[in-house]
Amino acid sequence: xxxxxxxxxxxxxxxxxxxxxxxxxxxxxxxxxxxxxxxxxxxxxxxxxxxxxxxxxxxxxxxxxxxxxxxxxxxxxxxxxxxxxxxxxxxxxxxxxxxxxxxxxxxxxxxxxxxxxxxxxxxxxxxxxxxxxxxxxxxxxxxxxxxxxxxxxxxxxxxxxxxxxxxxxxxxx
Ligand SMILES: Nc1ncnc2c1ncn2[C@@H]1O[C@H](COP(=O)(O)OP(=O)(O)OP(=O)(O)O)[C@@H](O)[C@H]1O
Ligand SMILES: [Mg+2]
Numbered sequence: 597x598x599x600x601x602x603x604x605x606x607x608x609x610x611x612x613x614x615x616x617x618x619x620x621x622x623x624x625x626x627x628x629x630x631x632x633x634x635x636x637x638x639x640x641x642x643x644x645x646x647x648x649x650x651x652x653x654x655x656x657x658x659x660x661x662x663x664x665x666x667x668x669x670x671x672x673x674x675x676x677x678x679x680x681x682x683x684x685x686x687x688x689x690x691x692x693x694x695x696x697x698x699x700x701x702x703x704x705x706x707x708x709x710x711x712x713x714x715x716x717x718x719x720x721x722x723x724x725x726x727x728x729x730x731x732x733x734x735x736x737x738x739x740x741x742x743x744x745x746x747x748x749x750x751x752x753x754x755x756x757x758x759x760x761x762x763x764x765x766x767x768x769x
Pocket of ligand 1: 665669701703706721726733
């Protein structure tokens with residue numbers, strides 16, 4: 597509990613929001629620590645498959661916000677409960693290394709007619725008291741701030757969100 601509270605304090609503090617060398621596996625673990633209680637109450641299981649991933653230059657609290665947003669969306673897509681798989685890895689694009697995260701659910705999926713709109717600010721399919729429609733637009737902004745990418749695949753079987761952030765080259769030398 598103490599650990600959670602001190603982490604929450606750091607999470608909400610903006611003054612130390614600087615770019616530092618970050619390991620995304622730590623980001624994932626810290627995010628889960630913050631939302632464990634939310635997930636428990638809804639019969640949601642989270643499985644982790646954390647592979648080695650290169651350090652990135654980033655703002656840890658903002659990166660945690662992305663994971664929390666994606667896991668919250670995954671939970672909302674599975675009203676009867678289910679499993680969310682969170683995985684990390686190293687991927688390569690045009691010869692450059694990236695740290696990657698995926699968040700996979702087996703929920704309702706995102707229908708074709710709204711796929712274009714989900715990253716728009718205030719776009720939501722949820723009730724007024726359930727969502728503001730800001731989660732994905734904020735996540736998109738944070739990913740872009742890290743020169744990364746965010747994309748998804750979705751069908752009636754569920755949805756997988758992918759994030760990639762370029763490896764911090766200074767750290768890998
Ligand atoms: N994993 C998912 N499965 C199904 N639909 C999703 C998923 N993630 C996002 N969506 C769709 O995209 C919309 C926008 O998501 P976003 O996170 O931006 O806002 P929100 O979840 O509705 O509200 P907020 O995040 O502000 O609480 C959602 O309302 C939902 O329709
Ligand atoms: Mg959301």
